[in-house]
Amino acid sequence: MSKDSIAILKDAANKSSNKKGLSFKLRDTLSLPPNQPGLLKSLHAPVKAQDQQLTARTLKRMKRKQRKKERKRLAREKEGKVEASGTQLGIQRAEGRSEDSSTLSSHDAAITPTSGIKLEGEWKPDSWGEDQLKPPDIQDVFKPLKEWTRDHESPPHIPPKCRRRVEGLLEPDESAVLEDLASVSEHQPIATLSHGLERVLFNPGVHWLQDPRSRVYNFTPWLETIPKVNDFAFERLGGFIKSSRDEDLWALARQQKRRFAGSTSSLTGMLNQVYFLISNDKGVDTSILSRYFKNEPRTFTPGQRMPKTIILNHDEGVYAIDSYEKGGDSDKNILTWMGTLLEKFLTMTPEEFTTFTRSEAATEAKDSSLREAYRYAKSKRFVMRSQLDCYDSRLPGTGVFDIKTRACLPIRLDILNFEENSGYLIKSQHGLVESFEKEYYDLIRSAFLKYSFQVRIGNMDGVIVAYHNTSRMFGFQYISLPEMDACLFGSGEGVGDRVFSKCIGLLENVMEEVALCFPDESIKCTFETREDSQYMSVYVEPADWKGDESERPIKLLKVQATSYNGDHFIRGERAVSSSDPWTIHYVISQLSLPENEIRTLLQGAEARQFRAYNIPTGVDPDTLQSFWDALNFGGKSVEQDGTTFRPEVFKPPTKNVAMLRTMARAGREESERIAQLEFGKQKIVLGEPMETYRSDSSAIFGVSGIALDESDEPSEDPLLASKSDPSTIEPSATIVDASHDPENIETPICQP
Structure with a gap:
């Protein structure tokens, strides 16, 4: 190649690099002769040097701007005004671009020439076409999150400015985060389990109520049939007391000089969102389950990740935190009432329960003037309350544990169709459906995190879970706090306590910033940590607003957290399960976005709180409202029912829901078949003398319309024999009417 040709190529390369600021590449367009190995290097040398010169000049200019802005910031800081700066982010990106350019030039310099170059006619600079190997534009690489984009003229890679920004460290601390407080008022004694259920506390795993193979009962058959919710007089109980109505909670908060007070029901939802933030969306551990769940999701369920809305009720500098529910549909949820009913069902004798x-006519209850048993505890800024369900002195620690009732899969997913879905059965220990393992798997993903926070606030040992389908009880399982921690955080010693301490510490700092948004007034706020977002959004607005809803003030807090092991960065999911010292650096920023943009983001969060109802079987659009109005489990009058019918929240059942309904109908048919086969047979209870129970299939299995003629019954039926010859009945036998008629429960059979 002639020197003139080389000069032309070098001149073209320099012009191209000056125009676009990019390295010139000949990989796909030129092939060089082997006798000129230094040609490619000589072509690239001026381009590389110039590119580095431009980058260095840009860095110097940006650093000068940074120093200038830093001097201004320090001056404003003396006056109490602090602004967030995005300059550092721009420098990092410019440095990244410089590194990319250097790497690219080195790569091109290593290309080996393979053949000669042929030039035909006069060469033109634009004849090369577009450079396919040029690096992408920096604005295409560093695109800001759409959620934080503003319509202004500032560069798109700079995040929104902040009205206020605070940051701090949560240092390692091995001390207990909560300290017990004595209750102001006297309370009722903590309940204990009845019916021999205490055996479940000291034997791991699931305990069948009735063994499916031998048909032997491990506990009294009285527990098998659950009373109907409409037959239980909830008004005779004390009822749940919200934090804002708990005078003892207010008194303790003022006495201990704590700014915030709340119960487990209002606090755990916020703690969940904080945990999602600091753990970087760490998944759960399902390795203890069978091979059926090897490929099943290990993330938290959408219901567990649902945004949490609360109300901070202000009074003389103290905020009592209540959960907020839009629409008040919880009274239409049978599980809201079923939990209260089953707590009494498992801790009372049949005579007490009736x-x-x-x-039964209402009678004056014992100690009716006393409150339910609560544990009160304090942290640095909170006073917390937890209801104490049950107690056994043989358990470690305080001996207190919680009672949790777990409805089967179709009941939870298709809540309004509970009557048909009550035919669904649990048939086996393992499996993807109709098994205890499926229910336990769902507990890990949807409830264990909430349970672990509740247990720690109440200083409890664990929870006892009762598995049911709203009409029939299947079995029981005790789950200790270490077992829940292993599934959530890891098997390291004390990992759960560290997570709880970090969540409480970060929540306290966030709540201080929430209170500063609208000082000395009640506040409504919504917490949400979206999956893979790396930050938590807190939408803050006044709770009591009498003006136009569109003009209600609103502010947005953005919370970020970074984990460190000593001075070294560590990802949140590793920090959670590690036993090494754990430090969290948090940043809480009040963004200066326009209120209409914040309102739009809040509407998106509220939409993710929405859950549609599947239209029940046998209900059409014309009768849907009457069905909704008839749902009255608590015995409230029409005037007391504050719910409204909203047709937009109903939808036809999905394919999965339709499949579960089919399984429920098949389960009911199987229950009816078994009831006919076992009609009148003796029922054996483990550990008790042989007893005979009247096998009324409609009572035992929760089905109706089954009646057997006496001619169809086996002649050896002991009940038939007793009609003609009472002496054939053993003296120790009793007859139990499972329909819960108080006059027939455990009625002894008298000898002649």
């Missing part, structure tokens, strides 16, 4: 049925 005093709370509507068939």
Whole structure:
């Protein structure tokens, strides 16, 4: 190649690099002769040097701007005004671009020439076409999150400015985060389990109520049939007391000089969102389950990740935190009432329980003037309250544990169709459906995190879970706090306590910033940590607003957290399960976005709180409202029912829901078949003398319309024999009417 040709190529390369600021590449367009190995290097040398010169000049200019802005910031800081700066982000990106350019030039310099170059006619600079190997534009690489984009003229890679920004460290601390407080008022004694259920506390795993193979009962058959919710007089109980109505909670907060107070029901939702933030969306551990769940999701369920809305009720500098529910549909949820009913069902004798049925006249309850048993505790800024469900002195620690009732899969997913879905059965220990393992898997993903926070606030040992389908009880399982921690955080010692301490510490700092948004007034705020977002959004607005809703003030806090092991960065999911010292650096920023943009973001969060109802079987659009109005589990009058019918929240059942309904119908048919086969047979209870129970299939299995003629019954039926010859009945036998008629429960059979 002639020297003139080389000069032309070098001149073209320099012009191209000056125009676009990019390295010139000949990989796909030129092939060089082997006798000129230094040609490619000589072509690239001026381009590389010039590119580095431009980059260095840009860095110097940006650093000068940074120093200038830093001097201005320090001056404003003396006056109490601090602004967030995005300059550092721009420098990092410019440095990244410089590194990319250097790497690219080195790569091109290593290309080996393979053949000669042929030039035909006069060469033109634009004849090369577009450079396919040029690096992408920096604005295409560093695109800001759409959620934080503003319509202004500032560069798109700079995040929105902040009205206020605070940051701090949560240092490692091995001390207990909560300290017990004595209750102001006297309370009722903590309940204990009945019916021999205490055996479940000291034997791991699931305990069948009735063994499916031998048909032997591990506990009294009285527990098998759950009373109907409408037959239970909830008004005879004390009822749940919200934090804002708990005078003892207010008194303790003022006495201990704590700014915030709340119960487990209002605090755990916020703690969940904080945990999602600091753990970087760490998944759960399902390795203890069988091979059926090897490929099943290990993330938290959408219901667990749902945004949490609360109300901070202000009074003389103290905020009592209540959960907020839009629409008040919880009273239409049978599980809201089923939990209260089953707590009494499992801790009372049959005689005591019948005093709370509507068939019995109301009597004055024992210690009716006393409150339910609560544990009160304090942290640096909070006073917390937890209801104490049950107690056994043989358990470690305080001996207190919680009672949790777990409805089967179709009940939870198709809540309004509970009557048909009550035919769904649990048939096996393992499996993807109709098994205890499926229910336990769902507990890990949807409830364990909430349970672990509740247990720690109440200083409890664990929870006992009762598995049911709203009409029939299947079995029981005790789950200790270490077992929940292993599934959530890891098997390291004390990992759960560290997570709880970090969540409480960060929540306290966030709540201080929330209170500063609208000082000395009640506040409504919504917490949400979206998956893979790396930050938590807190939408803050006044709770009591009498003006136009569109003009209600609103502010947005953005919370970020970074984990460190000593001075070294560590990802949140590793920090959670590690036993090494754990430090969290947090940043809480009040963004200066326009209120209409914040309102739009809040509407998106509220939409993610929405859950549609599947239209029940046998209900059409014309009768849907009457069905909704008839749902009255608590015995409230029409005037007291504050819910409204909203047709837009109903939808036809999905394919999965339709499949579960089919399984429920098949389960009911199987229950009816078994009831006919076992009609009149003796029922054996483990550990008790042989007893005979009247096998009323409609009572035992929760089905109706089954009646057997006496001619169809086996002649050896002991009940038939007793009609003609009472002496054939053993003296120790009793007859139990599972329909819960108080006059027939455990009625002894008298000998002649």
